[in-house]
Amino acid sequence: MKPVNIGILGLGTVGRGTVEVLRGNAAEIARRLGRGVNIFMVSTRDEAKARALCPDGTRITADPFEVVRHPEVDIVVELFGGTGIAKELVFEAVRHGKHIVTANKKLLAEHGGELFALAEKHNVMVQFEAAVAGGIPIIKALREGLAANRIRSIAGIINGTSNFILSEMREKGSAFADVLKEAQRLGYAEADPTFDIEGHDAGHKITIMSALAFGTPVNFSACYLEGISKLDSRDIKYAEELGYRIKLLGITRRSEKGIELRVHPTLLPESRLLANVNGVMNAVRVNADMVGETLFYGAGAGALPTASAVVADIIDTSRLIAADSGQRVPSLAFQPAQVQAQTMLPMDEITSSYYLRVQAEDKPGVLGQIAGLLAAQNVSIEALIQKGVLDGRTAEIVILTHSTVEKHVKAAIAAIETLGTVREKVVMIRMESLHD
Numbered sequence: 057m058k059p060v061n062i063g064i065l066g067l068g069t070v071g072r073g074t075v076e077v078l079r080g081n082a083a084e085i086a087r088r089l090g091r092g093v094n095i096f097m098v099s100t101r102d103e104a105k106a107r108a109l110c111p112d113g114t115r116i117t118a119d120p121f122e123v124v125r126h127p128e129v130d131i132v133v134e135l136f137g138g139t140g141i142a143k144e145l146v147f148e149a150v151r152h153g154k155h156i157v158t159a160n161k162k163l164l165a166e167h168g169g170e171l172f173a174l175a176e177k178h179n180v181m182v183q184f185e186a187a188v189a190g191g192i193p194i195i196k197a198l199r200e201g202l203a204a205n206r207i208r209s210i211a212g213i214i215n216g217t218s219n220f221i222l223s224e225m226r227e228k229g230s231a232f233a234d235v236l237k238e239a240q241r242l243g244y245a246e247a248d249p250t251f252d253i254e255g256h257d258a259g260h261k262i263t264i265m266s267a268l269a270f271g272t273p274v275n276f277s278a279c280y281l282e283g284i285s286k287l288d289s290r291d292i293k294y295a296e297e298l299g300y301r302i303k304l305l306g307i308t309r310r311s312e313k314g315i316e317l318r319v320h321p322t323l324l325p326e327s328r329l330l331a332n333v334n335g336v337m338n339a340v341r342v343n344a345d346m347v348g349e350t351l352f353y354g355a356g357a358g359a360l361p362t363a364s365a366v367v368a369d370i371i372d373t374s375r376l377i378a379a380d381s382g383q384r385v386p387s388l389a390f391q392p393a394q395v396q397a398q399t400m401l402p403m404d405e406i407t408s409s410y411y412l413r414v415q416a417e418d419k420p421g422v423l424g425q426i427a428g429l430l431a432a433q434n435v436s437i438e439a440l441i442q443k444g445v446l447d448g449r450t451a452e453i454v455i456l457t458h459s460t461v462e463k464h465v466k467a468a469i470a471a472i473e474t475l476g477t478v479r480e481k482v483v484m485i486r487m488e489s490l491h492d
């Protein structure tokens with residue numbers, strides 16, 4: 057059978073990795089696919105780099121539009137990233153009847169609806185395994201492996217850069233800025249690393265998984281985002297003393313009230329597997345009605361793990377090119393006509409338990425006042441400890457609450473902050489037991 061022709065856009069971290077995987081494992085890939093994968097064309101600003109990397113005969117161009125319009129390209133592999141020129145290129149490729157393989161979670165989370173509709177119209181596939189959790193085949197699992205289930209919730213460590221930073225800070229006491237630089241050097245971070253540390257990248261990924269899990273349109277604007285940049289090392293330490301680790305989690309959960317979709321630092325009991333996922337590793341926990349709890353673990357970023365997912369999509373797409381479109385797995389896992397918007401819960405309505413840190417004057421009655429204000433909002437306390445006196449007059453009080461609706465905790469915090477004895481804004485970090 058004639059090899060499938062691919063056109064690669066960009067030879068950055070993932071683009072280079074993709075060429076390396078395709079070349080390094082060419083024989084094994086052909087054994088699986090029954091045909092070869094031909095790197096027909098590559099778009100790059102650095103011709104010498106492409107000449108050194110790509111097989112002889114690869115066409116090299118500085119004009120990416122040449123790739124997406126070339127009649128002999130079957131699959132366009134978009135590895136530019138972002139929603140600028142990458143969006144134009146992907147849409148143009150689809151209009152030219154090209155199948156798409158992309159690692160671009162921002163594009164999918166922000167414009168997925170439009171893109172999938174266009175792809176359906178032009179009868180082409182859009183594959184995006186590499187967009188979520190690097191080398192972990194979680195998209196395949198959600199779309200196919202778990203298809204018998206009604207999924208209840210997903211919680212995952214899905215930003216390698218943030219997890220790397222938190223792990224290095226915890227294990228080696230390294231400074232935030234130094235570890236971020238190292239993550240950039242290792243090719244983990246996004247072109248703009250604020251996407252990593254402010255939760256946007258994890259938000260893109262959990263938004264995509266939420267749509268696949270619940271059969272809803274991709275709706276990034278409904279995702280609550282809170283990153284790790286404002287985390288205080290004191291809270292990491294106190295959490296640890298209490299038997300918890302802090303991780304940046306993406307969470308989506310379906311309840312009778314609606315769908316929760318959120319990213320934020322989260323205290324996890326140290327006994328949970330997710331709490332022990334360190335460095336650039338990612339892990340995604342899926343809870344579904346028939347299978348129960350499943351956990352997917354692997355490298356969440358980096359050239360070769362991500363390229364592993366890109367190449368798996370190239371293989372999958374090559375197999376399905378000749379198939380009738382009705383035989384293909386729908387992009388969003390559910391038949392397009394069955395993708396239905398559902399109520400997205402505002403943060404005030406989510407249910408969680410909470411870690412609170414209050415700095416207050418160290419004098420009799422203060423603890424009682426704080427406990428009283430929590431009780432007035434029906435927030436029940438699981439544990440309350442005084443962490444010591446800071447300057448002879450100020451005490452640090454750490455409180456763990458039982459599960460409650462977020463608006464009640466926020467109302468209690470607002471009341472606590474009005475107390476004359478309270479020195480600073482109350483620190484609030486959500487906690488998850490991961491039992492549902």
Ligand code: NDP
Nearest residue numbers: 066067068069070100101135136137159160243357358362
């Ligand atoms: P890089 O910045 O390393 O590479 C992107 C490449 O795209 C550039 O090197 C360049 O190729 C090309 N490019 C980008 N913008 C332009 C432009 N305006 N004009 C011309 N060429 C352009 O990014 P990554 O490889 O890290 O990421 C690529 C995609 O993969 C992104 O969507 C990212 O989110 C995603 N991703 C990345 C992971 C990682 O671990 N790095 C993991 C999972 C997903 P050239 O240098 O050849 O000209």
Ligand code: HSE
Nearest residue numbers: 215216217245246357
């Ligand atoms: N910047 C991303 C991360 C790359 O750190 O997880 C993988 O999507």
